[in-house]
Amino acid sequence: MSAAHPHVLVVEDEPKTRESVAEGLRLEDWRVTTAVSGDEAVQALERAPFDLLILDWMLPGMDGLALLRHIRARGNHTPALLLTARRAVDDRVAGLEGGADDYLPKPFAFAELLARCRALLRRPVLSSGAALSCGDLQLDTRTRTAQRAGQSIPLTPREVDILEYLMRYQGQNVTREMLEREVWKQTRRFTALDNVIDVQMMRLRRKLDDGGAEPLIHTVRGIGYRLGAAPA
């Protein structure tokens, strides 16, 4: 596995989705190969090893699940993320049983796709150690205390959870959906949490950036939030 520049195969027949996903991953300095059908994907897999597969379920000819079964039967265990516009829980189960390592329903935010890919590549943005830091901000996940420029910041348990999540994904965009699922542990998309997240982030930001320090939490319009230095 090329640790710095993972090689990803994107199999998707819808051109705009395929190209935008490929482009997004290339911006992360990943090597990306694309295929528009299951057969083309099989050929690509025969030519070169990949670190990760991103597969659409519905493909012309051999569909994503069939492709997955095909290559798994031949001993190829490259991690695979299955994309699908289908929602039923049974489909999810079928996908995971068919050899997919993760399952992402469409429509998805690119930030979320990236986060899932990183998880499959076992490349968390930061080590899962107890001490996380970003600039002059430190978070000790064991004692659940935060400090900025040596000043301790009083945080509620939920704020600690959010901050830990943001710090693990620092420099990456984090969507509201990701926060809802990972921090609030909500499994349903229909929730009344949108406003709660906004208010919660506002408070957290106020606490962290208190006293005119350089802002660390940024709102990315139309996407979500990002922790880190100001956007380029």
Place this chain on the structure above:
Amino acid sequence: MKAWWRSRTLRFRLALWYALGGAFLLTAFSAAIYLYVAQHLAIGVVLREELAAIEARLAVTPEGRISWDGRELAPGAAWPAEQPWFELWDEHGQLVRRLWPLAAGQFERLPPAPPRDTETVAVFSLAPAFPLRALSRPYAVPGRAQPWMIRVMGAHEPAAEALAALLAIILVALPIVVTLLVAGGYLITRHWLKPLERMARQAESITAENLGQRLPESGAGDELGRLAATFNRTLGRLEDSFRTLDRFVADASHELRTPLTTLRSVGEVGLRRGRTEEEYREIIGSMLEEAQRLHRLVERLLELASAEGGGQAAAREVVALDELVAACVHDLGILAEHNDQEIIVTAVPCRVRTDPVLLRAALQNLIDNAMKYSPAGATIRIAVTAGAGECRVAVTDAGPGIPAGQRARLANRFYRAEAARAGGGFGLGLAITQAYMRALGGRLDYAPVEPTGSCFSLVLPGPEEPTR
């Protein structure tokens, strides 16, 4: 064969059943008659009965004197023709007495001696065209060691001819009767099934476009009348759901068009002239926001459709209602703080068997609504109570309340009280909440609050006794 049978009309099949059933029954009946008659015309049976009658009237003394009906019969006495004809043969095979009205020299031959010690049926002729049938059997005479033989005789009428005639009648009559049966069955079936055919024709002409039509109901209490009534009720329900669907499509398309319109116009206007990168970021961000809004709306519509379609696989587990309420308030409390509102919870410990995920979503929704529609500084009260057979979570807000005229439409999709329209949201929350409660076997109640405000209650069956 099976497919062929199924493709026939009911009328045809019933008529065929009539024919087969009728033919079978009639054949069996005829066969029974034929066999009965044949049996009773058979020589042995008739003669045996005659012989029994003779034996009852006959008496023979040990000395060989013969009496009939208690009167001694002198040898050579005349025998009336209407009396049964019979003979007695002694143990040595000698004829003792022959009692018949015929003169001895009248025939070419006399009956031969019967075989001894056994019952025998025989037909012999004493002259051409004068066959006799006879049954002989041993006859015990009191005081004698060896039995005599007794033989009863009668003119032999050939029963076979009578039987042949009977058979001929049966063979000719049977097909005619069966044919009549089939024709009758077919006509009667057709008559009774005619209303069904009419109903089928009528039903065929009813489509989604004219669901208002109904089948004619005869008002009769028979099966066909009930069928028509049932069909009409089904049509009524179908019409209702079609109407709901129509309304839903109309409402949904309006709600979906709004973000789509924004999306397009922001994009188009953004491209009308060159802009700075900052401006482009702003434009793309705005479009992404609309896309997200559209996404959320679609998710909610799908959630609602799935909940209303009973597609929610509601898991059942024991949930502490008071703890669930506390958890929801904990999640959403920050909003109340932000709005400068206060949430006061009064709860009794109460356990229900339900799906915690659905219930939590329903509750979050009610609390969110309450905060949304209550003014700053207001107090929102949440009460958990357990009564007879039901548990209730009542959420009381200090909002404008729902005007009496609009309460019936409360849980309709996209309904928002006029006052609330400015407040954002999709107006799907109550519809989804209600669908969830139905999936959980409970309901959503509404009560107005004086002087102003609303009280929405989640009502669930319960409480569950704690299991140990």
